[in-house]
Amino acid sequence: MKGTLTIRRAVPTDAPGFVRIVADPAVFGGLLQLPYPTEALWRQRIEAQAQVGSTDWILVAERGGVLLGHAGLHAVPGGARRAHVRSLGVAVAVDAQRQGVGSALLTALCDLADNWLGVLRLELGVYTDNAPAIALYERLGFVTEGVHRGDALRDGRYVDTLSMARWHPRPPQGPRPE
Structure with a gap:
């Protein structure tokens, strides 16, 4: 594929592209999601992440106006005690x-989490037989903590x-007191 890869925040009109990507059996078979996604579901998720106060972020990758993948950063259950943690997922x-x-x-x-959101821990789940994804995560600093x-x-x-x-590889530090 030719052209520049652009990363941007998802907008509701991206929903058909999300469905096209995750509806492919070769893709959803590697995801912890269900088959037969709907545009309405994805549009709702995308709209929710753009609301004031949302702690979710969904980014897309596109080239030449074609959606090639998406990834999300999401709050985890646990409220204030886990406010420093986000989970993530990706589909290409x-x-x-x-x-x-x-x-x-x-x-x-990772840049968003590290430099703008103050996230200290990113976590994810991946099938044990998804070697390419595991290798990618390891290159980005993820380590295996356990097998389910x-x-x-x-x-x-x-x-x-x-x-x-x-x-976080370099947790933010406050200014030194004088």
């Missing part, structure tokens, strides 16, 4: 995989997932 169109799209999206989310046996039902079988996390 089959024809755009292994072309730096996932890396660009996740790098942008039979954690997700995928295509009629219970499969294992890894719990991975990344700590």
